[in-house]
Amino acid sequence: MSALDERRASFQRYKQDVKERGKPFYPYAMFHDTVMSLVVVCVIVGLACVWYLTSHEDPNRCQPKWSSCMLGPRYAEPADPGTTNFVPRPDWYFYFLFYLLRIFKWPDSVILGTVGIPTILLIIALVLPFIDTRRDRRLSRRPVAVIAAILVVISMGELTYKGAVAKEALASEVVAAVPSWAQREGFANNPKAVSGATVFAEAGCTACHTYLGTGGGNLGAPDLSAEGTKGKGVQGLTSYISDPSKFGNNVMPKFAAFANIPAKDAKGKNLGISELQALAIFLDASKGPK
Amino acid sequence: MAIATRTRKSPRRERLEAAVNYPIDWLEERSGLIGGIRYFLFRKVPGDTNWFHTLGSATLTAFLVQAVTGVILAMYYKPEPKTAYASIQHITNDVTLGWLVRGMHKWGASVFIILMFFHMARVFLFGAYKYPRELNWIIGVMLLVIGMLEGFTGYLLPWDQTAYWATIVGINLNGTAPFLGPYIAQFLRGGAEIGPDTLARFYSMHMLLIPGAIFALIGLHLYLVVRLGVSSPPWSKEAAGADWVEEQEVSTDGRRAGLTRPVPRNYVRGQRGDSA
Numbered sequence: 112m113s114a115l116d117e118r119r120a121s122f123q124r125y126k127q128d129v130k131e132r133g134k135p136f137y138p139y140a141m142f143h144d145t146v147m148s149l150v151v152v153c154v155i156v157g158l159a160c161v162w163y164l165t166s167h168e169d170p171n172r173c174q175p176k177w178s179s180c181m182l183g184p185r186y187a188e189p190a191d192p193g194t195t196n197f198v199p200r201p202d203w204y205f206y207f208l209f210y211l212l213r214i215f216k217w218p219d220s221v222i223l224g225t226v227g228i229p230t231i232l233l234i235i236a237l238v239l240p241f242i243d244t245r246r247d248r249r250l251s252r253r254p255v256a257v258i259a260a261i262l263v264v265i266s267m268g269e270l271t272y273k274g275a276v277a278k279e280a281l282a283s284e285v286v287a288a289v290p291s292w293a294q295r296e297g298f299a300n301n302p303k304a305v306s307g308a309t310v311f312a313e314a315g316c317t318a319c320h321t322y323l324g325t326g327g328g329n330l331g332a333p334d335l336s337a338e339g340t341k342g343k344g345v346q347g348l349t350s351y352i353s354d355p356s357k358f359g360n361n362v363m364p365k366f367a368a369f370a371n372i373p374a375k376d377a378k379g380k381n382l383g384i385s386e387l388q389a390l391a392i393f394l395d396a397s398k399g400p401k
Numbered sequence: 402m403a404i405a406t407r408t409r410k411s412p413r414r415e416r417l418e419a420a421v422n423y424p425i426d427w428l429e430e431r432s433g434l435i436g437g438i439r440y441f442l443f444r445k446v447p448g449d450t451n452w453f454h455t456l457g458s459a460t461l462t463a464f465l466v467q468a469v470t471g472v473i474l475a476m477y478y479k480p481e482p483k484t485a486y487a488s489i490q491h492i493t494n495d496v497t498l499g500w501l502v503r504g505m506h507k508w509g510a511s512v513f514i515i516l517m518f519f520h521m522a523r524v525f526l527f528g529a530y531k532y533p534r535e536l537n538w539i540i541g542v543m544l545l546v547i548g549m550l551e552g553f554t555g556y557l558l559p560w561d562q563t564a565y566w567a568t569i570v571g572i573n574l575n576g577t578a579p580f581l582g583p584y585i586a587q588f589l590r591g592g593a594e595i596g597p598d599t600l601a602r603f604y605s606m607h608m609l610l611i612p613g614a615i616f617a618l619i620g621l622h623l624y625l626v627v628r629l630g631v632s633s634p635p636w637s638k639e640a641a642g643a644d645w646v647e648e649q650e651v652s653t654d655g656r657r658a659g660l661t662r663p664v665p666r667n668y669v670r671g672q673r674g675d676s677a
Contacts, residue, residue: 118532125642129630133445133641140446140454147455148462155466155512159504168494170561182508185493189486190565192595199570200563202556204514204549212574226578236542239525240535248528248635260525330570361576361586364569365594 118246158182192368199318199330206274207267212330213277224331225362285312288325295323296336298396302376303384307393310374310386314366323400330362337399348391366390440627447633447641453527454631456520461619463513470506471608478558480604482597485560510552517545529632537625544618547611554607560600568603569595 134140162182166173173184201209208229215224235242243256250257289308293299298308311317317326321334343351351358353367366387374382374389382389410418429435477496479488492499521541524530530538557568572595576586591598633640 115532121642121644122533124644125630125632128641128643129445129447132448132639134448135443136446137442140450141442143450143452143455144458147452147459151459151462151512151516152466155463155505155509156501158508158512159501162504162508163493163500186486186489186559187561187563190482190560190562192565199566201567201571202552203511204552205571222577222579225574226582233542233546236545237539240530240532240538243531246531248531248632250526250635253528256525256528260522264522330574361583362570362573364566364573 114244114246121246203271203275207270210270210274210277213273215331220331285317285325288312288323292323295400296397297401298393301392301396303374303382303389304393304396306374306376306382307386307389307391307396309377310369310390311393314369314390319363322397332363335394336397338394339397340399343395345388345391345395348394349387352390353387444627446631447637447639449633449637449639449641450631451634453523453634456516456523457626460513460516460520463509463516464615464619466505466509467513468612470502470509471612473502474506475608478604480558480600482560482600485558485600489559489561510555514548514552517548521545527632527635534625534629534632537622537629540618540622540625544615544622547614547618551607551611551615554603554611557600557603558607565595568599572599 163185165181166183166185167180168185170184170187173180208224211224211228215222243253245253247253286309289305289312290299292308293305298304311322316322316335319330319332320326321332321336323336338348351360353370354365355361355363356365369387369390370385372386374384374386376382384392425435474492477488477492477499479485489503492503494500496502524538524541553568553571557564572586572589575589576582578585587593589599589602591602630641633642637643
């Protein structure tokens, strides 16, 4: 008897067993389904109530020091393309993908994290019934399936957890580090570079990039501590930051809007250049720690 | 009419029954719907189905919650960059029970995704994706993927900072895919920059395209569940379709003996778990 005939015979037996010894869907199975559905609706309503009742109208009151919001703020600040200090963080069920991008670094292997691994996983899931054609359904007879399931659960759980606790540098903390950057990189006497460093800190660049150990190292973004040694020049850096996609970098957002904001020094004096230029001067002055 | 002879009914009751039965019979005669519902409700399922089998219908319930709350939200939400954020604030703070509807939609999404994964894990561990249910597994995987796409498109709609920047990065990541990537990114953005067109098309996908696809796939999914039946837990002593052979009867050449059913019922029931 061929494998397919065995499977067919097994299904015929199943149908006959159900016909002879099964129970009607209503009311038996439907009772369980109804109870479970009520539980689901109650959980959803409960989450909605806890979320609303522990949060405030003002989104800023959910910052870490106001950690009274158990399930997060009602909304973040309104979207503002020109603004600063964002955290590109997806909803929690994308954390595992999000964290993959910290493992695979830009630009060589980042495609593995963004497209490669998710696509492979999806294809495996789709063809699973054709890989595993044995009839046996008992777990004790399916060691490979059990091990695979455990590995998938552990790795997805680990990636989700790491994505959830991944440290996002807070703008205020990063700004506090600017003087030490200027000292270590030796651009303390260049007010334009210092101004650019402040923009860099406030604009949330460290949500992805790292600089002298500060920052997220997210989405495969490179360390910028010695960006000035790469010979791009102030001009090159300016055009790169304003539209990275022109240089083949389609992950980093465009920051062209910064060209319209005048850069100021620590005392609020206008430096006669835009924030975009200040950023470029800062990066060009970053020759690595001395 | 056996019943009528057993218990005498008052003419009043007979008239009442006729009034109830007439529209049911009318519908049945013209559509066969009543028969379909009867078949759905009174079809036999294996006697050993348990709480694990409720994860699928729980997922469906979570999706229906999303559909209902989504329809209500769509009555108040304004998909324009200038008004979207204010309309979300309006829903949350001013509309009667608006906070509850929005909260249920926001958290129902997470519950829906979690339940899809739990349901998938159940089907995997029960081996329920095996013959003849391969196609239903594939439909389920497709539902998981477009369910997550639904989450991705919905995340932008509040038009707040997290949503905006996460979506920019999400679209850019799509753009890194070989060949199709840049086109997908261009399509999602609706132009070179993320802006009003992006929001409008995310809204359209989120409330028309993807939910339509989910409804259609759930319909197919359920059709196949009803047609093929649900499988017994593999460890069940009563598993429907289990083989009738004892371990010792597996012949030395590795082929299973006794696939016909000569052995009386309950003889070695449950010794083998490879049921359909």
